[in-house]
Amino acid sequence: MRTRSLGPGATAVGVVGYGAWPLSDGAPRPREDDAVRAIHAALDGGATLIDTADAYCLHEGEAGHNERLVARALSTWRGPREEIVVATKGGYTRPDGAWVSNGRPEHLRRACDRSLAALGVERIDLYQLHGPDPEVPLAESVGLLADLAREGKIRWVGLSNVSVDELRQAREQVAVTTVQNRLNPFFREAVADGVVAYCDQEGLGFLAYSPVGGGRLNKKLPAIAALAPIARRHGVSHHAVALAWVLAQGTSVIVIPAARQPEHVADSQAAARIELTPDELATIDGTEFSIA
Numbered sequence: 001m002r003t004r005s006l007g008p009g010a011t012a013v014g015v016v017g018y019g020a021w022p023l024s025d026g027a028p029r030p031r032e033d034d035a036v037r038a039i040h041a042a043l044d045g046g047a048t049l050i051d052t053a054d055a056y057c058l059h060e061g062e063a064g065h066n067e068r069l070v071a072r073a074l075s076t077w078r079g080p081r082e083e084i085v086v087a088t089k090g091g092y093t094r095p096d097g098a099w100v101s102n103g104r105p106e107h108l109r110r111a112c113d114r115s116l117a118a119l120g121v122e123r124i125d126l127y128q129l130h131g132p133d134p135e136v137p138l139a140e141s142v143g144l145l146a147d148l149a150r151e152g153k154i155r156w157v158g159l160s161n162v163s164v165d166e167l168r169q170a171r172e173q174v175a176v177t178t179v180q181n182r183l184n185p186f187f188r189e190a191v192a193d194g195v196v197a198y199c200d201q202e203g204l205g206f207l208a209y210s211p212v213g214g215g216r217l218n219k220k221l222p223a224i225a226a227l228a229p230i231a232r233r234h235g236v237s238h239h240a241v242a243l244a245w246v247l248a249q250g251t252s253v254i255v256i257p258a259a260r261q262p263e264h265v266a267d268s269q270a271a272a273r274i275e276l277t278p279d280e281l282a283t284i285d286g287t288e289f290s291i292a
Protein backbone atom coordinates (compact mmCIF):
# COMPACT_ATOMS: atom_id res chain seq x y z
CA MET A 1 0.00 0.00 0.00
CA ARG A 2 1.11 3.58 -0.68
CA THR A 3 2.69 5.03 2.46
CA ARG A 4 3.17 8.38 4.15
CA SER A 5 5.38 9.42 7.03
CA LEU A 6 3.76 9.14 10.45
CA GLY A 7 5.72 12.18 11.60
CA PRO A 8 9.19 13.60 12.20
CA GLY A 9 11.68 10.77 12.66
CA ALA A 10 8.88 8.19 12.67
CA THR A 11 8.19 5.29 10.37
CA ALA A 12 5.97 5.46 7.27
CA VAL A 13 2.56 3.75 7.36
CA GLY A 14 -0.03 2.78 4.77
CA VAL A 15 -2.21 5.77 3.90
CA VAL A 16 -5.34 3.77 4.75
CA GLY A 17 -5.03 2.62 8.35
CA TYR A 18 -7.74 1.04 10.46
CA GLY A 19 -9.83 2.48 13.30
CA ALA A 20 -10.99 -0.23 15.68
CA TRP A 21 -13.58 1.64 17.78
CA PRO A 22 -16.86 0.12 16.42
CA LEU A 23 -15.58 -3.36 17.25
CA SER A 24 -16.12 -2.50 20.92
CA ASP A 25 -19.16 -0.31 20.47
CA GLY A 26 -22.75 -1.47 20.81
CA ALA A 27 -25.46 -1.49 18.18
CA PRO A 28 -24.60 -4.36 17.86
CA ARG A 29 -21.13 -5.26 19.10
CA PRO A 30 -19.61 -7.88 16.78
CA ARG A 31 -18.63 -11.31 18.10
CA GLU A 32 -14.99 -11.41 19.11
CA ASP A 33 -13.99 -13.78 16.28
CA ASP A 34 -15.65 -11.49 13.75
CA ALA A 35 -13.89 -8.47 15.23
CA VAL A 36 -10.54 -10.25 14.91
CA ARG A 37 -11.42 -11.15 11.30
CA ALA A 38 -12.07 -7.47 10.51
CA ILE A 39 -8.69 -6.45 11.94
CA HIS A 40 -6.97 -9.28 10.04
CA ALA A 41 -8.65 -8.08 6.83
CA ALA A 42 -7.13 -4.64 7.38
CA LEU A 43 -3.66 -6.05 8.05
CA ASP A 44 -3.83 -8.54 5.17
CA GLY A 45 -4.82 -5.69 2.85
CA GLY A 46 -1.73 -3.68 3.77
CA ALA A 47 -2.83 -1.45 6.65
CA THR A 48 0.10 -0.86 8.99
CA LEU A 49 -1.56 1.52 11.47
CA ILE A 50 -4.31 0.48 13.89
CA ASP A 51 -6.00 3.11 16.02
CA THR A 52 -7.57 2.20 19.36
CA ALA A 53 -8.15 3.78 22.80
CA ASP A 54 -8.61 2.64 26.38
CA ALA A 55 -12.05 4.26 26.33
CA TYR A 56 -13.33 2.24 23.35
CA CYS A 57 -15.66 0.12 25.45
CA LEU A 58 -19.24 0.30 26.67
CA HIS A 59 -18.51 1.36 30.25
CA GLU A 60 -15.59 1.91 32.61
CA GLY A 61 -15.76 -1.68 33.91
CA GLU A 62 -14.47 -2.96 30.58
CA ALA A 63 -11.92 -0.20 29.85
CA GLY A 64 -9.27 -1.53 27.47
CA HIS A 65 -11.75 -3.83 25.67
CA ASN A 66 -10.72 -2.55 22.23
CA GLU A 67 -7.00 -2.66 23.05
CA ARG A 68 -7.33 -6.29 24.17
CA LEU A 69 -9.09 -7.11 20.88
CA VAL A 70 -6.29 -5.47 18.91
CA ALA A 71 -3.71 -7.40 20.94
CA ARG A 72 -5.55 -10.65 20.29
CA ALA A 73 -5.79 -9.93 16.55
CA LEU A 74 -2.08 -9.13 16.35
CA SER A 75 -1.07 -12.23 18.29
CA THR A 76 -3.01 -14.47 15.88
CA TRP A 77 -2.00 -12.68 12.66
CA ARG A 78 0.50 -14.49 10.45
CA GLY A 79 2.11 -11.34 9.02
CA PRO A 80 5.06 -9.26 10.25
CA ARG A 81 3.87 -7.84 13.62
CA GLU A 82 6.94 -5.58 13.87
CA GLU A 83 5.73 -3.58 10.84
CA ILE A 84 2.45 -2.64 12.51
CA VAL A 85 2.07 0.61 14.45
CA VAL A 86 -0.54 0.52 17.20
CA ALA A 87 -1.84 3.92 18.24
CA THR A 88 -3.83 4.17 21.45
CA LYS A 89 -5.15 7.05 23.54
CA GLY A 90 -5.78 8.12 27.10
CA GLY A 91 -7.70 11.02 28.55
CA TYR A 92 -11.30 9.84 28.71
CA THR A 93 -13.20 7.64 31.14
CA ARG A 94 -16.58 5.96 30.54
CA PRO A 95 -18.64 6.03 33.78
CA ASP A 96 -22.01 4.43 32.93
CA GLY A 97 -21.08 4.73 29.24
CA ALA A 98 -20.72 8.54 29.29
CA TRP A 99 -17.59 10.17 27.83
CA VAL A 100 -15.81 12.12 30.59
CA SER A 101 -12.50 13.92 30.05
CA ASN A 102 -9.70 13.26 32.47
CA GLY A 103 -6.40 14.83 31.48
CA ARG A 104 -4.93 14.90 34.97
CA PRO A 105 -1.37 13.56 35.05
CA GLU A 106 -2.14 10.92 37.68
CA HIS A 107 -4.99 9.57 35.56
CA LEU A 108 -2.94 9.56 32.34
CA ARG A 109 -0.13 7.66 34.06
CA ARG A 110 -2.55 5.01 35.35
CA ALA A 111 -4.27 4.87 31.95
CA CYS A 112 -0.97 4.37 30.13
CA ASP A 113 0.03 1.53 32.47
CA ARG A 114 -3.37 -0.07 31.90
CA SER A 115 -2.98 0.31 28.11
CA LEU A 116 0.48 -1.28 28.22
CA ALA A 117 -1.07 -4.29 29.99
CA ALA A 118 -4.12 -4.45 27.69
CA LEU A 119 -1.93 -4.33 24.57
CA GLY A 120 0.58 -6.74 26.09
CA VAL A 121 3.58 -4.57 25.20
CA GLU A 122 6.45 -2.94 27.07
CA ARG A 123 6.26 0.23 25.01
CA ILE A 124 3.30 1.79 23.21
CA ASP A 125 4.12 2.80 19.61
CA LEU A 126 1.98 5.95 19.52
CA TYR A 127 0.23 7.33 22.63
CA GLN A 128 -2.27 10.10 22.01
CA LEU A 129 -3.97 12.51 24.37
CA HIS A 130 -7.59 11.79 23.41
CA GLY A 131 -8.50 15.44 23.81
CA PRO A 132 -7.59 18.42 25.98
CA ASP A 133 -9.44 18.35 29.32
CA PRO A 134 -11.18 21.72 29.84
CA GLU A 135 -10.59 21.34 33.60
CA VAL A 136 -6.83 20.70 33.35
CA PRO A 137 -4.18 23.01 31.87
CA LEU A 138 -2.96 21.41 28.63
CA ALA A 139 0.64 21.80 29.83
CA GLU A 140 -0.05 19.39 32.72
CA SER A 141 -1.42 16.66 30.43
CA VAL A 142 1.32 17.15 27.84
CA GLY A 143 3.99 17.25 30.55
CA LEU A 144 2.93 13.78 31.64
CA LEU A 145 3.15 12.51 28.04
CA ALA A 146 6.68 13.91 27.92
CA ASP A 147 7.50 11.99 31.13
CA LEU A 148 6.09 8.76 29.67
CA ALA A 149 8.22 9.21 26.54
CA ARG A 150 11.34 9.86 28.66
CA GLU A 151 10.63 6.76 30.72
CA GLY A 152 10.37 4.66 27.53
CA LYS A 153 6.74 3.69 28.07
CA ILE A 154 5.68 5.34 24.82
CA ARG A 155 7.63 5.75 21.58
CA TRP A 156 5.79 8.59 19.87
CA VAL A 157 3.41 11.23 21.23
CA GLY A 158 0.18 12.23 19.51
CA LEU A 159 -2.57 14.73 20.27
CA SER A 160 -6.21 14.46 19.30
CA ASN A 161 -8.97 17.04 18.96
CA VAL A 162 -6.57 19.99 19.11
CA SER A 163 -6.24 23.42 17.49
CA VAL A 164 -3.11 24.88 15.90
CA ASP A 165 -2.56 27.02 19.02
CA GLU A 166 -2.77 23.98 21.29
CA LEU A 167 -0.36 22.11 19.03
CA ARG A 168 2.16 24.94 19.07
CA GLN A 169 1.91 25.12 22.84
CA ALA A 170 2.34 21.34 23.27
CA ARG A 171 5.35 21.25 20.94
CA GLU A 172 7.22 23.56 23.30
CA GLN A 173 7.13 20.73 25.85
CA VAL A 174 7.39 17.54 23.82
CA ALA A 175 8.11 16.27 20.31
CA VAL A 176 4.67 15.70 18.82
CA THR A 177 4.51 13.09 16.05
CA THR A 178 0.83 13.01 15.06
CA VAL A 179 -2.43 14.91 15.28
CA GLN A 180 -5.76 13.08 15.15
CA ASN A 181 -8.76 15.25 14.28
CA ARG A 182 -12.01 14.64 12.41
CA LEU A 183 -11.96 15.10 8.64
CA ASN A 184 -14.49 13.88 6.09
CA PRO A 185 -16.54 15.45 3.27
CA PHE A 186 -19.33 16.34 5.76
CA PHE A 187 -17.01 17.95 8.33
CA ARG A 188 -14.07 19.91 6.91
CA GLU A 189 -13.08 22.05 9.90
CA ALA A 190 -9.59 20.50 10.09
CA VAL A 191 -8.88 22.07 6.70
CA ALA A 192 -10.69 25.34 7.42
CA ASP A 193 -8.99 25.89 10.80
CA GLY A 194 -5.50 25.25 9.39
CA VAL A 195 -4.61 22.09 11.35
CA VAL A 196 -4.01 20.04 8.18
CA ALA A 197 -1.89 22.82 6.64
CA TYR A 198 0.11 23.09 9.87
CA CYS A 199 0.78 19.32 9.85
CA ASP A 200 1.82 19.45 6.18
CA GLN A 201 4.19 22.33 6.88
CA GLU A 202 5.71 20.79 10.03
CA GLY A 203 5.83 17.19 8.78
CA LEU A 204 3.48 15.88 11.48
CA GLY A 205 1.20 12.99 10.55
CA PHE A 206 -2.46 14.03 10.36
CA LEU A 207 -4.69 11.06 11.24
CA ALA A 208 -8.15 11.80 9.84
CA TYR A 209 -10.80 10.23 12.05
CA SER A 210 -14.36 9.40 11.00
CA PRO A 211 -13.03 9.76 7.43
CA VAL A 212 -16.19 8.42 5.75
CA GLY A 213 -18.42 10.45 8.06
CA GLY A 214 -18.85 8.09 11.01
CA GLY A 215 -21.43 5.39 11.70
CA ARG A 216 -24.49 7.41 10.64
CA LEU A 217 -23.36 9.80 7.90
CA ASN A 218 -21.32 7.25 5.93
CA LYS A 219 -24.64 5.67 4.94
CA LYS A 220 -25.50 8.83 2.99
CA LEU A 221 -22.47 8.52 0.68
CA PRO A 222 -24.01 6.06 -1.83
CA ALA A 223 -26.83 8.56 -2.49
CA ILE A 224 -24.54 11.51 -3.27
CA ALA A 225 -24.94 11.90 -7.02
CA ALA A 226 -21.75 13.92 -7.59
CA LEU A 227 -19.67 10.96 -6.43
CA ALA A 228 -21.18 8.51 -8.95
CA PRO A 229 -19.23 9.45 -12.12
CA ILE A 230 -16.00 9.76 -10.16
CA ALA A 231 -16.50 6.35 -8.56
CA ARG A 232 -17.32 4.84 -11.98
CA ARG A 233 -14.24 6.37 -13.61
CA HIS A 234 -11.92 4.92 -10.99
CA GLY A 235 -13.82 1.65 -10.56
CA VAL A 236 -14.25 2.13 -6.81
CA SER A 237 -17.10 2.80 -4.36
CA HIS A 238 -18.40 6.17 -3.17
CA HIS A 239 -16.76 5.43 0.19
CA ALA A 240 -13.36 4.99 -1.47
CA VAL A 241 -13.82 8.26 -3.37
CA ALA A 242 -14.62 10.04 -0.10
CA LEU A 243 -11.44 8.61 1.44
CA ALA A 244 -9.37 9.62 -1.60
CA TRP A 245 -10.74 13.16 -1.22
CA VAL A 246 -9.70 13.19 2.46
CA LEU A 247 -6.22 11.94 1.53
CA ALA A 248 -5.93 14.73 -1.04
CA GLN A 249 -6.52 17.46 1.59
CA GLY A 250 -2.86 17.45 2.62
CA THR A 251 0.43 15.64 2.16
CA SER A 252 0.36 14.66 5.85
CA VAL A 253 -3.04 12.98 5.79
CA ILE A 254 -3.52 9.32 6.71
CA VAL A 255 -7.09 7.99 7.04
CA ILE A 256 -8.24 5.56 9.73
CA PRO A 257 -11.65 4.29 8.59
CA ALA A 258 -13.41 1.78 10.80
CA ALA A 259 -15.37 -1.21 9.57
CA ARG A 260 -16.89 -4.22 11.24
CA GLN A 261 -17.27 -5.96 7.90
CA PRO A 262 -14.15 -7.26 6.12
CA GLU A 263 -15.61 -6.39 2.70
CA HIS A 264 -15.89 -2.76 3.81
CA VAL A 265 -12.24 -2.85 4.89
CA ALA A 266 -11.13 -4.01 1.44
CA ASP A 267 -13.44 -1.54 -0.28
CA SER A 268 -11.92 1.38 1.67
CA GLN A 269 -8.36 0.30 0.98
CA ALA A 270 -8.99 0.91 -2.74
CA ALA A 271 -8.66 4.62 -1.87
CA ALA A 272 -4.89 4.09 -1.55
CA ARG A 273 -4.72 3.03 -5.19
CA ILE A 274 -6.44 5.99 -6.82
CA GLU A 275 -5.67 9.67 -7.16
CA LEU A 276 -8.46 12.13 -7.87
CA THR A 277 -7.90 14.73 -10.59
CA PRO A 278 -8.04 18.47 -9.79
CA ASP A 279 -11.46 18.60 -11.51
CA GLU A 280 -12.78 15.70 -9.44
CA LEU A 281 -11.49 17.30 -6.24
CA ALA A 282 -13.10 20.61 -7.20
CA THR A 283 -16.41 18.83 -7.84
CA ILE A 284 -16.35 17.26 -4.37
CA ASP A 285 -15.21 20.56 -2.81
CA GLY A 286 -18.29 22.22 -4.28
CA THR A 287 -20.77 19.48 -3.38
CA GLU A 288 -23.04 19.85 -0.39
CA PHE A 289 -22.78 16.89 2.01
CA SER A 290 -25.85 17.42 4.16
CA ILE A 291 -25.67 16.18 7.75
CA ALA A 292 -29.43 16.41 8.23
Ligand SMILES: NC(=O)c1ccc[n+]([C@@H]2O[C@H](COP(=O)([O-])OP(=O)(O)OC[C@H]3O[C@@H](n4cnc5c(N)ncnc54)[C@H](OP(=O)(O)O)[C@@H]3O)[C@@H](O)[C@H]2O)c1
Nearest residue numbers: 019020021209210211212213214239257258259260261267
Ligand atom coordinates in the same frame (compact mmCIF):
# COMPACT_ATOMS: atom_id res chain seq x y z
N1 LIG B 1 -9.88 10.83 18.32
C1 LIG B 1 -11.18 10.84 18.40
O1 LIG B 1 -11.80 11.62 19.16
C2 LIG B 1 -11.96 9.90 17.50
C3 LIG B 1 -13.34 10.08 17.32
C4 LIG B 1 -14.00 9.21 16.45
C5 LIG B 1 -13.30 8.19 15.81
N2 LIG B 1 -11.96 8.02 16.04
C6 LIG B 1 -11.17 6.95 15.36
O2 LIG B 1 -11.45 6.97 13.98
C7 LIG B 1 -11.94 5.69 13.57
C8 LIG B 1 -12.94 5.85 12.44
O3 LIG B 1 -13.97 6.73 12.80
P1 LIG B 1 -15.49 6.29 12.95
O4 LIG B 1 -15.57 4.89 13.41
O5 LIG B 1 -16.12 7.35 13.78
O6 LIG B 1 -16.11 6.49 11.51
P2 LIG B 1 -15.84 6.10 10.00
O7 LIG B 1 -14.62 5.30 9.84
O8 LIG B 1 -15.98 7.34 9.22
O9 LIG B 1 -17.14 5.21 9.70
C9 LIG B 1 -17.23 3.89 10.13
C10 LIG B 1 -18.49 3.28 9.59
O10 LIG B 1 -18.49 3.35 8.17
C11 LIG B 1 -18.77 2.11 7.59
N3 LIG B 1 -17.84 1.95 6.46
C12 LIG B 1 -16.50 2.19 6.47
N4 LIG B 1 -15.96 1.96 5.26
C13 LIG B 1 -16.97 1.55 4.47
C14 LIG B 1 -17.04 1.16 3.11
N5 LIG B 1 -15.96 1.13 2.33
N6 LIG B 1 -18.27 0.81 2.60
C15 LIG B 1 -19.37 0.83 3.38
N7 LIG B 1 -19.36 1.19 4.69
C16 LIG B 1 -18.17 1.54 5.22
C17 LIG B 1 -18.52 1.05 8.63
O11 LIG B 1 -19.51 0.05 8.47
P3 LIG B 1 -19.41 -1.45 9.08
O12 LIG B 1 -19.03 -1.29 10.51
O13 LIG B 1 -20.78 -1.99 8.88
O14 LIG B 1 -18.36 -2.21 8.30
C18 LIG B 1 -18.61 1.80 9.94
O15 LIG B 1 -19.85 1.63 10.55
C19 LIG B 1 -12.52 5.08 14.84
O16 LIG B 1 -12.61 3.68 14.77
C20 LIG B 1 -11.51 5.56 15.86
O17 LIG B 1 -10.36 4.72 15.80
C21 LIG B 1 -11.29 8.88 16.87
